[in-house]
Amino acid sequence: MIVYIAYPTSLNLQSANALQTYTTLRALRARRPDTLALIPRWGREPSRFHDVGAVHLPRPAIGKLSRFYKSTLLYYLEHSAFAAMTAAIVAPRRHAVEAVYIRQPIIAAWWAGGFGPQLGLPVIYEAHDLESRNPSRAKERWARGFLDLIDRTALCRATAVASLTEDFRRLLAQIGWRDPAEVAVIPDAYDEQIFAPQDRAACRAELGLPPTAAIIAYAGMTFAHRWLDGLLSAIRALRATHPNLIGLILGGRPGERAALAAHAISEGLRVAETTAMPADLYLLPPRPQTGVVRCLGAADVLVIPDTVTDVTASPLKLFEYMALGLPIVLPSIPALHEILPPHLAYSFPRRNLTGLQEALAAALAEHDPALAAARQTLAAEHTYMRRAERIIALVEQVANRR
CATH class of the missing domain: 3.40.50.2000 (Glycogen Phosphorylase B;)
Structure with a gap:
């Protein structure tokens, strides 16, 4: 026993x-x-x-x-x-x-x-x-x-x-x-019963998201210590070269979402809490994992701006992101690269805004299906x-x- x-x-x-x-x-x-x-x-x-x-x-x-x-x-x-x-x-x-x-x-x-x-x-x-x-x-x-x-x-x-x-x-x-x-x-x-590659067009149609927009997504239970304010600044800067760029952030406590919305507005971003309204940034409340996977499946790029820990960093979202096969942007932390090696990720120096912007831009430009397949193969070792x-x-x- x-x-x-x-x-x-x-x-x-x-x-x-x-x-x-x-x-x-x-x-x-x-x-x-x-x-x-x-x-x-x-x-x-x-x-x-x-x-x-x-x-x-x-x-x-x-x-x-x-x-x-x-x-x-x-x-x-x-x-x-x-x-x-x-x-x-x-x-x-x-x-x-x-x-x-x-x-x-x-x-x-x-x-x-x-x-x-x-x-x-x-x-x-x-x-x-x-x-x-x-x-x-x-x-x-x-x-x-x-x-x-x-x-x-x-x-x-x-x-x-x-x-x-x-x-x-x-x-x-x-x-x-x-x-x-x-x-x-x-x-x-990750839960292999839920997280698997999604049909992006179907996910966007289900959620009411623009079919041709470039979407960067993050999902997390709580926002504490995750440097999401840095992500908002990067999204605002990238909109100069990607005018159809949308940020999609899912989860967090009500107070955390309110603080993030205030920061986004100060950055000049239009914010909405529902995809029924046009916006530059969607701050969606938590939902069951079956809903989370549909939100992530609508994205072009998935991002981990930062982690709470360093040598023990092993966030659930990393494994869930990998299972979807999409490009992943993350800080250059050895513990993360143990799971997802640098050649399959888009890394940036931790809490470096310029580095985050460059990594997001490179991830948005990915068009190699072999990279998606390699991430999914790696994920299969972590069910x-x-x-x-x-x-x-x-x-x-x-x-x-x-």
Whole structure:
């Protein structure tokens, strides 16, 4: 039995974190139906995780107290309480457990440093970055040492580590925290049931977009730290040479879209929230993934202006973009080029506006169908089924060592 412990930020899949957790679990349970997935839930909150057979434990909602005292430390307490709850659930089953697989740093630290050794169970930590570099980390000065303790415990004392990128694997070796042989690279993935090449003309007709316009598209759950203001500036500049250019941005919270609309208007762009109106930039609210793929399929070029992380950068959108085969513009970050090599992408120096404009212009000029086919072939190695197979292989390797 594999025990899979996660703390998704949305039970209705309204975040990339939740989507990745849900679709990984769906594929994992298809391969290993005995997987025990433990997920928190507040009260009777609706949850899509029932669909993948997850067991919901009561969420110890200590973090809700942050409305009175704003501190991430309250969420650390919440995650710690949930870690203890999962240990109580797993303990009676420990003789049937091959490994405990965890993708949340606080819970991983408790299991790697305490519950795992106490129960005699190997712990695998899927690290998405150092907690000490998390933009949402505890900001209190005295907490810096605590953050380092979390990272060291989770990463150094876990039986094995799953890294999203080879770049992070190298970093752990450079700082002396892990032998590379104990770190498996398991990148993110895309949902092959949804993302596939689209008929551009049909997508545009469905959405009411001009059939002959040049369209640059971006899709994301949230806009924080993604440098979308830079993308707007690049679109405005490119309209001098591409007068029929349209920007299509999908997702984000209402406040984020409002701020982006204000910035776009200051750049002289006409903005609309629906494709029923003529505009230079469409800011569309979030929609189900089946709607996302139709929006992306209407584009000529797909773009990732920036990522939240660097050595662990493995955004879901990169894999989804690749599956469509369209030209992709992205910052020149080694972790991204591990997945999509430079000759199949249009790269630019990170946060360099001139470089972004040049990369977008080059991508708009692409007419080689062999490049689209090569991206799709690469994407096929990163379906969620392939991801589940990599996780199972790591679990079996750890269990055999045990």
